Amino acid sequence: MAETVETEAGAARITWHRAEKARLVLAVSHGAGGGVEARDLQALARTLPGQGVTVALVEQPWRVAGRKMAPAPKTLDAGWRGIWPALAGPGLPVVSGGRSAGARVACRTAAGLGAHAVLALSFPLHPPGRPEKSRAEELLGAGVPTLVVQGGNDPFGRPAEFPEGSYELIEVPYGDHGFAVPKRAEITQEEALGVLTGGVAQWAASLG
Template identity: 75%
Template sequence: MTEIETEIETVDTATGQARVHWYEAERPRAVVALSHGAGGGVGARDLVALARELPRRGYTVALVEMPWRVAGKKVAPAPKTLDAGWREIWPALSARALPVVAGGRSAGARVACRTAAELGAAAVLALSFPLHPPGRPEKSRADELLGAGEPTLVVQGGNDPFGKPEEFPEGTYKLVEIPYGDHSFAVPKRADLTESEAVTLLTEAVAEWLATPGMPGTRAAL
């Protein structure tokens, strides 16, 4: 099996350059654009796994490295700055005349939820949505998730300190649990599934959701 070739596109924003890592499908139905969390980059295990798998299913993946990360900073800026940067990057993500699924992990998922409706995202993919700070359930961010305004999938680790699946409120979104997973979808050694199996569960859940009738690029949506 050949490796997926990657093209890196640089995008200028008011707060510096962003980088978009493109993983191309041969005949793409849609673009899945994913940004990273506040403490990591596009090398996160879930982002890498989706970039490897989804192009084989007909979806081009764009992993977005936000300007603060490209600049080598260790701490993400305020949410308003993150949202502004994502808005400036969006034209590059939507330039291919394909539906764009907006998403990301952790802080990136929050950005996608907050901006999906205004930017015209076809759907939202929220990986490890940080429902609240660890140990602070009263500081809920559920309004961001519930206000996404587009079909939304949340993929959440069963042991995520930022919000376990059972803590999420009812809504029109779909939620898939990765058993034992923490905020990075790592699983303990005592778990009855391996880390590789957990990642496979994640990629399969996302691929199945994308292929749901009515989703961008599916026959029923055309």
């Protein structure tokens, strides 16, 4: 079920994948280079409702409007804040999540919105080849329980590059920034997504 929500950044869209007996809502948004059709977001939407987690796939206003370039971070944050009342409406704890740029938005806004936790998929720790341009402060400043799921070959930050902190981190072996694995890898694409969805499900089940 799709729902349009007006925000100060424009109209956003939420596609609900509801659990029959939900205990929490996982709201996840896309990155700057794609939409909610991303393989990791779709895998979560297929898998988690069967485990008591309602998944809300959120399209930021710039994507709904058909624009190809993501706006400035403050505009992304405004769009996310604007959809929050709709996410929290069912009265369940809401995990704030996203992939890439969406993960940064979730980290920046979590504490202010009262998010139950943060799921950061493919957190862009730094631009490719520019480790000195670290965005670790955003991740470390989330202020709520946080899970990072990162591809082993992500050019925006491999798991070993992440600083110590109070968050948890799951590595998807061989995965790139979109969790794609090469055909020569020792695991299949389906198995890689299973690492992601299984890890997120286990973490979600552990949240108080």
